[in-house]
Amino acid sequence: MTRQFHKMHGLGNDFVVMDGREQPIAMTPALAKALADRQFGIGCDQLILLEPSTTADVKMRIWNHDGSEVQSCGNASRCVVALTGAKSLETSGGIVEGGSFGAEVEVSLPPPHFGWDEVPLNYPMDTAQLPLAWGPLEHPMALNVGNPHLVFFVPDEKAIDLVSIGPSIEHDPAFPERINVNVASIADDGIHLRTWERGSGLTMACGTGACATAVAAIVQKKVTSPVRVHMRGGDLTINWAPGEQIQMRGSATHVFKGEIDLEQFAR
Numbered sequence: 102m103t104r105q106f107h108k109m110h111g112l113g114n115d116f117v118v119m120d121g122r123e124q125p126i127a128m129t130p131a132l133a134k135a136l137a138d139r140q141f142g143i144g145c146d147q148l149i150l151l152e153p154s155t156t157a158d159v160k161m162r163i164w165n166h167d168g169s170e171v172q173s174c175g176n177a178s179r180c181v182v183a184l185t186g187a188k189s190l191e192t193s194g195g196i197v198e199g200g201s202f203g204a205e206v207e208v209s210l211p212p213p214h215f216g217w218d219e220v221p222l223n224y225p226m227d228t229a230q231l232p233l234a235w236g237p238l239e240h241p242m243a244l245n246v247g248n249p250h251l252v253f254f255v256p257d258e259k260a261i262d263l264v265s266i267g268p269s270i271e272h273d274p275a276f277p278e279r280i281n282v283n284v285a286s287i288a289d290d291g292i293h294l295r296t297w298e299r300g301s302g303l304t305m306a307c308g309t310g311a312c313a314t315a316v317a318a319i320v321q322k323k324v325t326s327p328v329r330v331h332m333r334g335g336d337l338t339i340n341w342a343p344g345e346q347i348q349m350r351g352s353a354t355h356v357f358k359g360e361i362d363l364e365q366f367a368r
């Protein structure tokens with residue numbers, strides 16, 4: 102069965118987007134992983150499937166590079182708004198609202214959650230400053246912005262070897278659903294961020310990582326809102342006030358579209 106796909110990215114965090122709204126696609130973790138493979142598939146950080154929704158304009162399902170299905174993806178949310186013109190997206194991390202502003206797209210993620218069982222953690226801990234450390238990284242803030250994140254503030258985020266240390270934090274038994282790992286430093290021009298993504302590794306940018314880090318920095322009074330977040334693939338502007346949705350604005354890029362025989366991958 103040949104199906105169309107769109108290759109898109111948000112600041113270099115890249116996606117294969119498939120539309121199953123009219124003709125359903127039976128996506129599985131194994132199929133998502135095969136399509137995301139950069140040598141034997143199309144290649145992407147996340148596979149995105151659009152489905153019909155009864156609560157929003159479009160339902161958006163997300164699989165990481167390793168085939169795990171997850172709740173939320175900020176950069177892909179902007180891409181789906183740009184591709185479909187949808188004003189609301191149903192995700193398992195909550196409803197995401199969106200709209201276009203000139204060349205940029207803004208999406209609003211649901212308000213963050215800070216409870217230990219909402220992150221989730223395996224046992225009660227102070228999420229404002231977890232009493233845990235991994236080498237030079239210690240006492241992160243833990244929060245959920247639709248998906249789970251840790252935020253470490255360090256003097257120089259580029260000095261942290263996330264490829265070496267990221268996997269052991271992601272898979273630490275403290276996190277029953279694994280976790281996304283953000284290392285950030287504060288500068289005059291905003292936040293400088295690198296993210297080790299659960300299920301996808303080090304990416305060029307992470308939208309929910311930018312949101313989680315901006316929220317942590319605002320709560321800890323390191324910055325004021327709105328704040329610019331600089332990542333390897335580019336910048337986002339994040340706007341948030343306590344109790345409110347998290348607004349994220351930035352680019353969403355369509356690279357090309359193509360066709361693929363899914364049966365070839367389902368074997």
Ligand SMILES: N[C@@H](CCC[C@H](N)C(=O)O)C(=O)O
Pocket residue numbers: 114147165171172173174175176177248249281298299300301304306307308309310
């Ligand atoms: N790239 C994303 C986040 C994708 C999901 C994440 N890896 C997870 O497992 O929660 C973004 O832009 O937010």
